[in-house]
């Protein structure tokens with residue numbers, strides 16, 4: 001008899017501690033059946049998460065952050081100007097040039113502006129002097145939020161408009177800190193952003209070496225405010241795969257990664273529907289680099305393309321341990337079956353894939369198939385500054401569209417830590433910490449329900465507002 005009544009509270013504890021068992025999942029199924037979309041979103045915001053393994057730092061800056069950070073760079077001697085009108089300046093319109101001459105809201109620094117002729121200079125105004133409507137249009141020009149905007153607008157326009165803002169290491173270092181803050185606030189413990197280290201400039205226009213740029217990033221991450229976010233950071237460096245000298249760039253990046261312990265991997269990005277960027281182009285180069293260097297890991301975009309091909313298989317042959325996107329892996333049965341149960345992970349970017357039109361609807365997305373046949377997957381944000389979204393929103397899409405179980409949610413977060421390029425001891429510590437945080441979270445929810453998270457206010461950004469009707473409350477800004 002004593003044994004029986006003592007078993008009751010112990011069973012209750014077990015249900016919390018072993019979240020993932022059938023008993024522990026019941027509460028989440030009940031919650032999903034009864035929660036409003038706003039409650040689910042708030043729950044997912046408060047929920048502890050693992051890491052974000054696939055994000056491009058330059059694309060992870062909300063446009064209002066870019067504006068504020070760029071204006072604040074006056075303190076470091078950088079001043080920004082943006083194009084607000086087209087005067088049909090004859091010389092400027094002569095091709096070739098990037099971005100195209102007719103772009104409004106292309107932003108440059110004072111060094112670039114000085115190289116323009118008087119006509120073209122007259123088209124630009126200091127960023128801080130934009131009128132209210134001009135500023136709204138500038139902010140909008142960096143978001144992929146219109147029905148007619150898709151892949152071409154993203155690849156050809158948004159990145160070009162950023163102009164010289166992405167060439168200022170101090171601005172990018174502050175953007176990294178803002179990301180640590182925002183990710184920390186939504187329960188993320190680790191990020192592995194792809195950062196630019198080449199082509200950056202001092203305020204006088206002088207080129208900065210990758211080592212000098214890394215010193216600036218390293219110093220920013222080490223400051224107490226950044227450390228207080230609780231978010232661990234490692235970095236990747238990446239190259240555009242289709243450019244003429246991509247092999248030489250790959251060798252340069254490999255060397256940089258080998259010399260900086262904060263840089264844990266090299267990535268290759270850019271449109272795969274450009275036939276100059278196919279994976280096997282780099283096989284000989286990587287084999288040569290592996291004869292010289294040890295310890296440089298590879299996570300490579302592959303299968304982010306409409307047509308069937310063997311890009312994922314070929315990218316594994318390159319030595320990649322993680323695949324970015326992997327959308328068309330579903331069309332390659334041999335590679336798909338070989339990837340079940342590891343060791344490679346596919347980094348899934350649900351919002352990116354929809355907005356860049358790799359799927360027209362989530363019913364076409366292979367994510368649930370990968371997840372449920374045992375291909376390791378994790379959710380990530382890619383370029384959330386341009387989607388105007390968060391990692392919480394990625395989980396919200398996944399739960400809403402694919403009815404994730406609690407065990408699947410935990411698996412996604414654990415995968416994002418297990419497949420990180422962290423050193424073993426820190427990885428183990430973050431996995432332990434995740435288990436502790438998630439157990440506390442489940443216990444708090446089971447004790448108090450949504451009241452446990454009453455003070456949590458998730459940002460409701462553009463993507464979830466447009467697609468799911470989760471828009472900011474009146475008088476509620478986004479942090």
Ligand SMILES: [Zn+2]
Nearest residue numbers: 056301324382
């Ligand atoms: Zn990407």
